[in-house]
Amino acid sequence: MSVLVVLEQTNGQFHRMGWEAVAAAKELGLPVSIAAIGPAGEAAGKGVEKVYAIEHADLASYSADGYTEALAQLIRSVNPRFVVFPHTYQVRDYAPKLATRFGRVLVSDVVKLKAEGGKTIAVRQLFQGKLNADYALGAEGPGFLSIQAGAYRADAAGTGSPEVVPFAPQIAPGTIRVKAEAPFRESSRAVDLTAADIIVSVGRGIKEQENIALVEELAAALGGEIAASRPICDAGWLPMERQVGSSGQTVSPKVYIAVGISGAIQHQVGMKGSKTIVAINKDPDAPIFEVADYGIVGDLFEVVPALTEAVKKLKG
Amino acid sequence: MKIVVALKQVPSRDSALHVPPGESWIDESDLTFEVNEPDAYALEAALQLKEEHGGEVVVVTAGSEGASASIREALAKGADRAVHIEEEGLHTADTLAVATLLANAIRSESPDLILTGLQSDDLGSGQTGVVLAELLGLPSATIIMAVELQGAAIRVKRELEDGWFQHVTLPLPAVLTIQSGINKLRYATLMGIKKAKTKEVRSLTAADLGGVPASQVACEAVYLPGRAKQTQLLDGDAETAAAALADKLKFEVRVI
Numbered sequence A: 001m002s003v004l005v006v007l008e009q010t011n012g013q014f015h016r017m018g019w020e021a022v023a024a025a026k027e028l029g030l031p032v033s034i035a036a037i038g039p040a041g042e043a044a045g046k047g048v049e050k051v052y053a054i055e056h057a058d059l060a061s062y063s064a065d066g067y068t069e070a071l072a073q074l075i076r077s078v079n080p081r082f083v084v085f086p087h088t089y090q091v092r093d094y095a096p097k098l099a100t101r102f103g104r105v106l107v108s109d110v111v112k113l114k115a116e117g118g119k120t121i122a123v124r125q126l127f128q129g130k131l132n133a134d135y136a137l138g139a140e141g142p143g144f145l146s147i148q149a150g151a152y153r154a155d156a157a158g159t160g161s162p163e164v165v166p167f168a169p170q171i172a173p174g175t176i177r178v179k180a181e182a183p184f185r186e187s188s189r190a191v192d193l194t195a196a197d198i199i200v201s202v203g204r205g206i207k208e209q210e211n212i213a214l215v216e217e218l219a220a221a222l223g224g225e226i227a228a229s230r231p232i233c234d235a236g237w238l239p240m241e242r243q244v245g246s247s248g249q250t251v252s253p254k255v256y257i258a259v260g261i262s263g264a265i266q267h268q269v270g271m272k273g274s275k276t277i278v279a280i281n282k283d284p285d286a287p288i289f290e291v292a293d294y295g296i297v298g299d300l301f302e303v304v305p306a307l308t309e310a311v312k313k314l315k316g
Numbered sequence B: 001m002k003i004v005v006a007l008k009q010v011p012s013r014d015s016a017l018h019v020p021p022g023e024s025w026i027d028e029s030d031l032t033f034e035v036n037e038p039d040a041y042a043l044e045a046a047l048q049l050k051e052e053h054g055g056e057v058v059v060v061t062a063g064s065e066g067a068s069a070s071i072r073e074a075l076a077k078g079a080d081r082a083v084h085i086e087e088e089g090l091h092t093a094d095t096l097a098v099a100t101l102l103a104n105a106i107r108s109e110s111p112d113l114i115l116t117g118l119q120s121d122d123l124g125s126g127q128t129g130v131v132l133a134e135l136l137g138l139p140s141a142t143i144i145m146a147v148e149l150q151g152a153a154i155r156v157k158r159e160l161e162d163g164w165f166q167h168v169t170l171p172l173p174a175v176l177t178i179q180s181g182i183n184k185l186r187y188a189t190l191m192g193i194k195k196a197k198t199k200e201v202r203s204l205t206a207a208d209l210g211g212v213p214a215s216q217v218a219c220e221a222v223y224l225p226g227r228a229k230q231t232q233l234l235d236g237d238a239e240t241a242a243a244a245l246a247d248k249l250k251f252e253v254r255v256i
């Protein structure tokens, strides 16, 4: 009985969330090993039993079909009780396919693993973080789990000198059906939010494009930059380059003021590192308050203009 | 081309959620519902492909009788017909079970393309589309921000992390999970709403499709998450709270 953690790497660089997944896997109370697609690299220094280094020319660039096939072969050969992934975009793309190939369900985006009365419980968020749910995992293996960004500490993966085991999967011609081109970035970002000390960020609570001006006035009074949650940029109310979150920018200003933003995990990963977080939201249970240092529960249409005035007054 | 859109109805975003004591799901009786956000974008992508290349758009929904409201909305926007797998309490079914139901309903349609949203707002597993693809033996690509039909293949733009993107090309038939913001949503016209009434909605039960497979995980409790951080809440009317916050920003955070 063991736990296999599948790491993600690009050009020899491991995704940080992989170490968080290793930390989570350690909660399962079984020996933990790592599967790396590509060289063992940094994984060979982590506090685990073994590192399986999966090598195949067809895996040089990512494909859901290639990764699924290779990992299915490794899992059949190792026969772990649990297979644990970091819940990255890449994992979203293939892990459900892999679990399905074993007739198993993937319990995705888990925020906590705990043992309770002989059962293993995986805690997940529902309704974009408004509620948590405890899922009891069945007794049958392998159990597939993916771990949410930031749920565990990367350094809890520990250090050690695991045995490195090369693994060479067989990938039949025609297995990989999807043809991938090189990743790219959209035209260079005109705004660098990462350099800003003060960010006022606006979410769907603002209701209409015209109302964005309210938040712009607050940002101007504070001498800060304006940013937004995804739906605001999707709607074209602010340019994409002002989006904060997992598919936007990651910022860590001195103060981040979230106005009418609920605080879904995909937003939080982009701003959790801010020194001070302020939330203005009418819903006292909004997940944004979980990371806020200061909060005002109220109607942004009253609070924001009042705050702009108060800031102007203090500045004299 | 024939396009199937898997469309889910979920509680409206601003819903106040309550879990009755001793129960492990929210009280749905006072809630309003809407089409899951990325599913609306998936439908729009399907309608645009149909307008450009011809064909048919079929909506497939698994959910309670009330989900017919979202189905009607999709038909009013231009979907040609719908399949409604009428089943109560599907929130207790795991992703594999729901995807199996959907796969069993979609298989006989033999679509060229299946579009799903990338994630549901209520359960949020973010994987039904990929599971569906594997069950049907089809290739898939996720978090799609653009689609372009190229004969018997489709070239799509995948969103990666941190503002990166990638184009990939899949042979058809294929499954794509659509990201919010891929296009601009249309509204249903009065004419569309009228027409929708005459469109076919085939109603199936889970039993017609081989039943709801047993779930491998069991939801035991649903509850408000605990607070990790002590938030200093600033009380009073808007002026008082705002003035107090401005003071904090000046004297504690020191940014004024």
Ligand SMILES: Cc1cc2nc3c(=O)[nH]c(=O)nc-3n(C[C@H](O)[C@H](O)[C@H](O)COP(=O)(O)OP(=O)(O)OC[C@H]3O[C@@H](n4cnc5c(N)ncnc54)[C@H](O)[C@@H]3O)c2cc1C
Binding pocket: A128, A202, A203, A204, A205, A206, A228, A229, A230, A231, A232, A243, A244, A245, A246, A247, A248, A259, A260, A261, A262, A263, A264, A265, A266, A267, A270, A280, A281, A282, A283, A286, A298, A299, A300, A301, B013, B118, B119, B143
């Ligand atoms: C793969 C993936 C990637 C994603 N990437 C990102 C990303 O990079 N960035 C991002 O932000 N999101 C991202 N998302 C979307 C994310 O999951 C959320 O849907 C989004 O962040 C919600 O935006 P919001 O908080 O503005 O809107 P909502 O969740 O609708 O929240 C609006 C908030 O406003 C409050 N409100 C309403 N009216 C008022 C009022 N009058 N006064 C005060 N408060 C009010 C409400 O209480 C609510 O909390 C991604 C999702 C996925 C699945």
Ligand SMILES: Nc1ncnc2c1ncn2[C@@H]1O[C@H](COP(=O)(O)O)[C@@H](O)[C@H]1O
Binding pocket: B006, B007, B008, B009, B036, B038, B039, B060, B061, B062, B063, B090, B095, B098, B102, B115, B116, B117, B118, B119, B120, B121, B123, B124, B125, B126, B127, B128, B129
């Ligand atoms: N009951 C359902 N009926 C129709 N489509 C669904 C259902 N559940 C999930 N889906 C589709 O699968 C996508 C991802 O859902 P999920 O895996 O729950 O996050 C949704 O956006 C829908 O397109």
